[in-house]
Amino acid sequence: MAKFKECAKVVSQEKIGTGIFSMWLQTEQVAGEAKPGQFINLYCQDGSRLLPRPISICEVNKEAKQLRIVYRVAGKGTSEFSAYSEGEQVEILGPLGNGFPLDRMEEGKKAFLIGGGIGIPPMLELSRELKGEKQIILGYRDELFLNEELAENGTVYLATEDGSAGTKGNVLDAIRAEGLTADVIYACGPTPMLRALKAYAEENGIECWLSLEERMACGVGACLGCVCKSKEVDSHSHVHNKRVCKDGPVFLSTEVEL
Numbered sequence: 001m002a003k004f005k006e007c008a009k010v011v012s013q014e015k016i017g018t019g020i021f022s023m024w025l026q027t028e029q030v031a032g033e034a035k036p037g038q039f040i041n042l043y044c045q046d047g048s049r050l051l052p053r054p055i056s057i058c059e060v061n062k063e064a065k066q067l068r069i070v071y072r073v074a075g076k077g078t079s080e081f082s083a084y085s086e087g088e089q090v091e092i093l094g095p096l097g098n099g100f101p102l103d104r105m106e107e108g109k110k111a112f113l114i115g116g117g118i119g120i121p122p123m124l125e126l127s128r129e130l131k132g133e134k135q136i137i138l139g140y141r142d143e144l145f146l147n148e149e150l151a152e153n154g155t156v157y158l159a160t161e162d163g164s165a166g167t168k169g170n171v172l173d174a175i176r177a178e179g180l181t182a183d184v185i186y187a188c189g190p191t192p193m194l195r196a197l198k199a200y201a202e203e204n205g206i207e208c209w210l211s212l213e214e215r216m217a218c219g220v221g222a223c224l225g226c227v228c229k230s231k232e233v234d235s236h237s238h239v240h241n242k243r244v245c246k247d248g249p250v251f252l253s254t255e256v257e258l
Contacts, residue, residue: 002029002033003030003033003093003094003095003096004028004029004030004033004093004094005091005092005093006027006028006029006030006091006092007089007090007091007092008025008026008027008030008089008090008091008092009025009026009087009088009089009090010023010024010025010026010084010085010086010087010088010089010090011024011025011026011066011086012024012086013082013084013085013086015082016070016145016146017143017144017145018143019072019073020070020071020072020073020118020145021070021071021072021073021081021082022058022068022069022070023068023069023070023071023081023084024066024067024068025066025067025068025069025090025092026064026065026066027065027066027067027092028065029065030067030092030094030095031060031061031062031064031065031066031067032062032065033095034057034060034062034067034094034095034125035095035099035100036057036099036100036102036122036125036126036128036129036130037056037057037097037098037099037100037122037126037186037188037211037249037250038056038057038094038095038096038097038098038099039054039055039056039057039094039095039096039097039249040054040055040057040067040069040092040093040094040095040096041053041054041055041092041093041094041096042054042055042069042077042081042090042091042092043090043091043092043093044076044077044080044081045080045090046076046080049076049077049080052093053077053078053081054096055069055071056069056070056119056121056122056188056211057069057094057095057122057125058070058121058122058124058125058146059124059125059128060125069121070118070120070121070124070145070146071118071121072117072118097249097250098247098249098250099250100122100126100130100186100209100211100250101209101250102129102130102131104184104207104209105130105131105132105183105184106131106132107131107132108132109132109133109183109184110132110133110135110181110182110183110184111130111132111133111134111135111182111183111184111185111186112135112137112175112180112182112184112185112186112187113126113127113130113134113135113136113137113150113154113186113187114136114137114138114139114171114185114186114187114188114189114193114197115136115137115138115139115187115188115189116138116139116170116171116187116188116189116190116193117139117140117141117189117190119187119188119189119190119193119211119213120138120145120146120150120188120189121146122188122211123136123138123146123150123186123188124146124149124150124153126186127150127153127154128153130186133154134153134154134155135154135155135157135180135182136150136151136153136154136155136156136157137156137157137158137159137171137174137175137180138150138156138157138158138159138171139159139160139170139171139174139189139193140158140159140160140161140165141160141161141162142160142161142162142164144158144160144165157174157175157178157180158174159171159173159174170193170196171189171193171197172196172197172200175200182206183206183207184206184207184208184209185197185201185206185207185208185209185253186209186211187208187209187210187211188210188211188213189213190213191212191213191258194210194212194253194258195258197210197253198210198253198258201253202253202254207252208252208253208254209250209251209252209253210250210251210252210253210256210258211249211250212249212250212251212256213249
């Protein structure tokens with residue numbers, strides 16, 4: 001799978017929530033190859049921060065050679081990124097990882113697109129490219145973001161921990177409250193959510209694809225810093241591990257242990 005390291009230019013950046021930023025980047029090659037569910041590595045300008053920051057691809061405009069990332073400020077690296085303005089340069093590597101399989105949906109099938117917290121952004125490009133009936137279930141602590149854009153591509157159902165919007169509780173609470181069913185599940189979010197969805201899918205015999213969130217170092221599968229437990233033996237490490245950055249981040253739920 002082709003990946004490129006290049007110097008991208010910031011097209012625009014805006015704050016869309018508390019500590020959450022949306023940035024569009026102009027690229028030469030990365031946007032043209034990007035698929036829903038993949039990510040890019042962003043390198044800090046501050047030389048003291050050697051490791052790149054992996055951030056999921058939220059949206060792609062292949063014609064304009066632009067891609068969008070939506071991220072939460074979680075440390076010094078993402079804090080640096082949030083200060084970038086139009087015209088600034090940022091070194092990126094991508095697209096990285098394996099994205100969501102679009103060919104699992106056929107005419108007449110229904111899908112759950114489930115995002116929790118900062119796992120919501122990857123659902124936007126997926127919702128644009130995926131065929132079939134899309135039921136988009138979004139889980140928030142309280143403050144909403146990207147829900148209106150996602151509503152343009154499917155039916156959105158909300159779950160909030162404080163009950164301020166939609167169903168009070170988590171994404172599974174919303175699914176049960178609305179009486180929803182699906183043939184395929186695509187999900188990205190925190191591990192407890194993914195663990196619950198894996199169990200739900202197995203109980204109901206639903207094919208389920210999970211995008212795992214892990215701390216990453218190299219982003220290309222060399223350092224083994226982001227492994228997860230797997231049912232099969234990995235050909236690289238020869239143990240029951242999968243590298244989230246290279247073998248994933250998207251896995252069939254039955255492949256991994258959470």
